Amino acid sequence: MKPLGYRWIFVRKRNEKDEIVRYKARHVAQGFSQRLGIDFEETYSPVMDATTFRYLISLAVSENLEMRLMDVVTAYLYGSLDSDIHMKIPEGFKMREALCAKPKEMYSIKLQRSLYGLKQSGRMWYNRLSNYLTTVYVDDLNIIGTNEEILEVIKFLKKQFEMKDLGKTKYCLGLQIEHMPNGILVHQSNYTERVLKRFNMNNANSLSTPMVVRSLNIDKDPYRPCEENEEVLGPEVSYLMQLGPLCILLIVLDLTFLSL
DSSP states (O other), X not given: OOOBOEEEEXXXXXXXXXXXXXXXEEXXXXXXXXXXXXXXXXXXXXXOOHHHHHHHHHHHHHTTOEEEEEEETTGGGGSBOSSOOEEEOOTTOOOOGGGTTSOGGGOEEEXXXXXXXXTTHHHHHHHHXXXXXSSOBTTEEEEEEOHHHXXXXXXXXXXXXXXXXXXXXXXXXXXXXXXXXXXXXXXXXXXXXXXXXXXXXXTOOOOSSOSOOSOOOGGGOTTSOOOXXXXXXXXXXXXXXXXXXXXXXXXXXXXXXXXX
């Protein structure tokens, strides 16, 4: 049995306005050293995609239902492991005095529950949660229904899991959700701004039709091939690196407004 390593992961959680709401420190296993057939078998965990989520939003609007977002605290730790996994003794772990005579490297700990970083953790959590729900997305639970139905479901789930009530759904799957009197607006303005800042385009002038409408002087054309020893004004960024995030944005979002 080869014990796995570990490390600390520090994460900044953000809200729909891209503001930092809390800092998280998580002790995770170094799952990259796991061996197929020995430390894990199946890793696939079904999740809901953005298209299904948008459909559920439209259903909530058409049926005049509420949307409530719940977050399961340390969700992966609820899953029971299907394999024997050992991990190196974590730093700061208090060992019994009788064991302190030998080096800490002589020992390991056996995990009883799935831990973040393991290859099968997502599947183990899904197997546990699927006893109560059918369509899920990791540990963010969007509950849609009347206010009475939502409260009943929350009461039931809190008997099984520690959960945070995040109120009306405002941010999920990277989509910003604004509740309006006549419908729901779904957009990704924060993601768009981050992409523009990433490629130094956040101060660019906007155009209704971003195309050239006049002839260009070839010598002054900023998009002509760079000549030898020519000074480059600004960072060189791969064209595909810029195009990729914007294409994903348009495919996933499609600038949706769902109205009553």
